Amino acid sequence: MYKNNTNMSIIDIINIIKTQTNPIQFIYDLQKEIDVVLIELKKDLHKNEKISEWIEISKDIVLSNVKQQDETSFKNLLYNELSQSGNIKLGIYLEKCINNMIEKKGDWQNIRKKIEKGHKQTDILYMKNDNIIYAEIKGNLNLDTEKSKITDEKIGKIIDILQIEYKDKKIEGFIVNTRYLRVSDFPKKITKKYTNILLGIDDLLEKFNVDTFKNYDNYKSFVNYCANKLN
Secondary structure, three states: OOOOOOOOOHHHHHHHHHOOOOHHHHHHHHHHHHHHHHHHHHHHOOOOHHHHHHHHHHHHHHHHHOOOOOOOOHHHHOOOOOOHHHHHHHHHHHHHHHHHHHHHHOOOEEOOOOOOOOOOOOOEEEEEOOEEEEEEEEOOOOOOHHHHHHHHHHHHHHHHHHHHHOOOOEEEEEEEEOOOOOHHHOOHHHHOOOOOEEEEHHHHHHHOOOOOOOOHHHHHHHHHHHHHHHO
16 A cells, blocks of 8 residues: 555555545554554564564554544544534534425424433424324444443333323334434444344434435535535
């Protein structure tokens, strides 16, 4: 990859990594190449300890200075990094946009409300004839075991409450991840953590017969348009 370019500094390598579409895979490949170079240098320089030590230090600097962002995070869709508050605002805005798309379709009645005292209003809750669709929208589902279990149980509990309140209705409950368009795109490390039905954004929109984004280029353009609008 870059082992023949001896003029590159650590900063150059870091800047290259930041431009990669899949930085985690890139770092993994780079680390393998560094290991190969280290072995070759040790052979050529008769295991010169100072040079070997410098290479190991350089490798640590590269890996520690690059933010290895989780590929399953919604942030991977953004062209520019947002602050924590910026990400929260964008998540709220996307939720509003999705609700607007559903409401403009006109087929479903918005019955969003607080299911339990002290809890926030449901993200998605619509009724049409004898059918109710409930969903919570999440930007990141790659949580640790304890947090994913709490999220799963909370949504399952709300579904149970709705089934008691609307005994004569068919209720479908979902967890929607804004990182992906289709649940088929979800990595197994996410799907295995949840018992409730998972959906991508296009999966959810199809439930309401709303036009979908169809591909990630369209979806990324929409997400970044929203992000820029909030700045």
